[in-house]
Amino acid sequence: MAGLTKTFFIKARDFVHAGEASIRVQQILKSMHLDAVLIRRIAVCSYEGEMNVVMHGADGQLVMTLETGRLEIDIRDGGPGIPDIDLAMRPGWSTASDDQREMGFGAGMGLPNMKKNADRITIECPPGNGTRVRMTFDLGPGRGAA
Amino acid sequence: MTSVHHTRYVRFDEGRCTGCAACLRACPTKAIRIRDHKSIRIVDQCIGCGACLRICPAGAVSAAVDARPDTIGRGHVAVALVSPVLYAQFPGVMPGGVLLGLHRMGFTHTVDMSFFLEMFQYAAEAFITRNRAEPTAPWPLISPVCPVVVRLIAFQFPSLLPHLLPVLRPVALMAREVRRRIIPLHAPHAPVVLYYLNPCATMAVTPGSGHRAAETAIGINAVFIDLKRHVEQILGSDMLPFATGGFEFESCSSGNAALGAMPGGEIANMDVDRSLSVHGLEETVAYLHQIEMGRLKDIEYIELRTCRESCLGGVLTAVDKYLARRNVQKMIDEFGLGRRLPRKTVLRLYARGEFQPEHDPSSLTRLFGGRKAPLSLEEAQRVEATLTAIAGRDCGACGAPDCLSFAEDVVRDGARMSDCMWVHARCEAQKEKPS
Numbered sequence: 106m107a108g109l110t111k112t113f114f115i116k117a118r119d120f121v122h123a124g125e126a127s128i129r130v131q132q133i134l135k136s137m138h139l140d141a142v143l144i145r146r147i148a149v150c151s152y153e154g155e156m157n158v159v160m161h162g163a164d165g166q167l168v169m170t171l172e173t174g175r176l177e178i179d180i181r182d183g184g185p186g187i188p189d190i191d192l193a194m195r196p197g198w199s200t201a202s203d204d205q206r207e208m209g210f211g212a213g214m215g216l217p218n219m220k221k222n223a224d225r226i227t228i229e230c231p232p233g234n235g236t237r238v239r240m241t242f243d244l245g246p247g248r249g250a251a
Numbered sequence: 252m253t254s255v256h257h258t259r260y261v262r263f264d265e266g267r268c269t270g271c272a273a274c275l276r277a278c279p280t281k282a283i284r285i286r287d288h289k290s291i292r293i294v295d296q297c298i299g300c301g302a303c304l305r306i307c308p309a310g311a312v313s314a315a316v317d318a319r320p321d322t323i324g325r326g327h328v329a330v331a332l333v334s335p336v337l338y339a340q341f342p343g344v345m346p347g348g349v350l351l352g353l354h355r356m357g358f359t360h361t362v363d364m365s366f367f368l369e370m371f372q373y374a375a376e377a378f379i380t381r382n383r384a385e386p387t388a389p390w391p392l393i394s395p396v397c398p399v400v401v402r403l404i405a406f407q408f409p410s411l412l413p414h415l416l417p418v419l420r421p422v423a424l425m426a427r428e429v430r431r432r433i434i435p436l437h438a439p440h441a442p443v444v445l446y447y448l449n450p451c452a453t454m455a456v457t458p459g460s461g462h463r464a465a466e467t468a469i470g471i472n473a474v475f476i477d478l479k480r481h482v483e484q485i486l487g488s489d490m491l492p493f494a495t496g497g498f499e500f501e502s503c504s505s506g507n508a509a510l511g512a513m514p515g516g517e518i519a520n521m522d523v524d525r526s527l528s529v530h531g532l533e534e535t536v537a538y539l540h541q542i543e544m545g546r547l548k549d550i551e552y553i554e555l556r557t558c559r560e561s562c563l564g565g566v567l568t569a570v571d572k573y574l575a576r577r578n579v580q581k582m583i584d585e586f587g588l589g590r591r592l593p594r595k596t597v598l599r600l601y602a603r604g605e606f607q608p609e610h611d612p613s614s615l616t617r618l619f620g621g622r623k624a625p626l627s628l629e630e631a632q633r634v635e636a637t638l639t640a641i642a643g644r645d646c647g648a649c650g651a652p653d654c655l656s657f658a659e660d661v662v663r664d665g666a667r668m669s670d671c672m673w674v675h676a677r678c679e680a681q682k683e684k685p686s
Contacts, residue, residue: 108632109631124540124541124544127544133635135407136625136659137627137628137631138625138626141410149544172628173628209547218545
C-alpha cells in the first residue's frame with residue numbers, strides 16, 4: 106500500500122525557519138504515539154540533515170515517507186556536495202564558518218549523529234550534483250501500521 | 252442558562268464567551284474547541300499555563316482558585332504560603348512589611364517560599380557540579396521549578412523527562428516543612444488551612460487531599476487590595492515592619508527574596524556558568540524543540556518559564572510585569588543580595604537524601620500526557636489529505652485552533668468539513684457557477 110509522503114522545502118541560510126520541517130515530522134509521529142525515544146532519534150537525524158542543507162547546501166527538500174513499520178527521511182540539496190565523505194563522518198570534523206560556529210553550529214557532529222541515530226543511512230554526492238542523504242528507521246512490529 | 256466548563260486549572264463561562272476563538276489559538280496543547288459558535292469543549296490535557304485566561308477579551312475564563320479573602324482565618328488557623336512574586340507588587344516595601352500585612356489580614360503563619368528556593372538552588376548546584384564530568388548525562392538539565400514547564404514536557408516532549416533536574420522542587424520542600432513544623436503546632440485541636448498565594452493559575456487543589464490540613468489556592472490579585480491597605484497602615488505607623496518570630500522561614504529580610512520571581516532569577520545566584528534563562532510560552536516550546544533535536548548539549552542548566560518576565564508575568568498578579576521587575580531591581584539595590592542559609596547545612600541535608608524527588612518523572616506522563624488516541628497510519632494519511640483539501644488559513648472560524656487540529660477532528664471525531672469557512676465558500680462558488 107502507499108504510505109504517507111510529505112515534502113518540505115528547505116531554504117539555504119534561513120536560520121530563522123530552520124528545523125520547521127523536522128518539527129512537523131515529529132508532530133505527525135507524535136499524533137501516532139510512536140515511542141518517545143524513537144521519535145527523538147528521528148528528530149535528531151532530520152534536524153541535523155535539515156541544518157546541513159541550511160548551512161552548507163543550496164536550497165533543497167526533505168521528503169518523509171511513512172510506511173507500515175518503516176520511516177524514511179530523504180534529504181536532497183543542490184549544493185557543492187561533500188568532498189570527502191569518510192572525513193565528514195569523523196566526529197569533530199567540520200567545514201562550518203566561524204560565523205556559523207558562533208551561532209552554536211558546526212561542532213562536526215552532524216553526520217556522525219545521523220549515522221548513530223538512524224537504522225540505515227546512505228549518502229550520495231555525485232560531483233556537481235548536490236547531496237542526497239537517505240535515512241531509514243525501523244518502527245518495530247505493528248507500529249505505524251495501517 | 253449558562254454552563255461552566257472546568258479543567259483542573261481554569262473555568263470557562265459560556266454565558267460570557269463570545270466565540271471569538273482567541274483562546275483556541277493561545278492554548279499550547281490545542282485542547283479547546285468551540286462548537287456551534289459558543290459552546291466550549293475541552294478535548295485534551297490542560298497544563299494550567301493560563302494563556303486562555305490571559306487572552307480572553309470577554310472575561311469568560313477564570314482561574315479555578317476558590318479561596319475568598321474575606322474568610323481568611325475565620326474558624327481556622329490560616330497559613331500563607333508566599334510566592335516571592337508578592338513582594339514585587341509593593342515598591343519600596345521590605346518583604347518583612349508585606350508578611351506583617353498578611354498577619355493583619357488574618358494569617359497566623361506566613362511561609363516565605365524564597366527560603367526554600369534558596370535551599371533548592373544549593374541542592375541544584377550540588378547535583379550539577381557532581382555530575383558535570385558525566386558526558387552521557389542528559390544535558391542540558393531543565394529546571395523543574397515552573398510546574399507548567401514540567402507538564403508541557405510530560406504532554407508534548409516525553410523524551411525530555413530525563414532532562415528534568417532530579418531535585419525536589421521549592422514548593423514541595425516548602426510543603427514538607429509546613430507539614431513537619433507548622434501543622435503539628437495546631438492540628439488536630441484547631442483546623443489548619445494552607446493558602447497558596449499564587450501568581451499563576453497552575454495550582455490544582457484537590458479538596459481533602461491535605462495532610463491534616465486543607466489546602467487552597469488564591470491569586471495574588473485577589474488579596475492585593477486588602478493587603479495594600481494593611482501594608483500602607485504599617486508604613487504609616489511608627490512600627491518597624493519586622494515580623495513576628497516563629498520559624499526562620501516565616502519571616503524575610505533579604506533583598507533577593509523577590510529575585511527568584513524575576514527572569515533569570517533562579518540561575519542568577521547559582522554557581523553554574525553554562526546556564527541559560529528562557530521565558531515566554533512560545534520561546535519555551537521553541538527551546539524544548541531545540542533540546543529534543545539534540546541542540547544545547549553544551550548548556551548545563553536551563554531555567555524555563557512559560558510566562559513572559561518569568562513569574563512576575565503570572566496571570567494572577569496585580570502589578571504589571573515590567574513595573575514589578577523594576578520593584579525587584581530597586582529592592583535588590585536597596586537591601587542588597589545575600590543568602591540566608593549556610594551552604595554546609597544544605598549540603599548535609601542533600602547527603603541525607605532530603606532533596607530526592609518523590610516521584611519518578613515518567614509518572615508525569617500518566618497525569619499530563621495527551622488524552623487523544625493514537626492515529627493509525629491510514630488515519631494520519633487522511634489527516635494530511637484533509638489538510639490539503641481545506642487549504643485554509645488557520646482562521647479558527649470552524650471552532651478548532653488551526654487547520655491541522657480541524658483536520659484531526661474530522662478524522663477522529665467526525666467534525667463536518669462544511670464547518671470550514673474556506674471549504675464552504677468554495678462550495679458556494681461552485682454552485683453559483685453557470686454550468
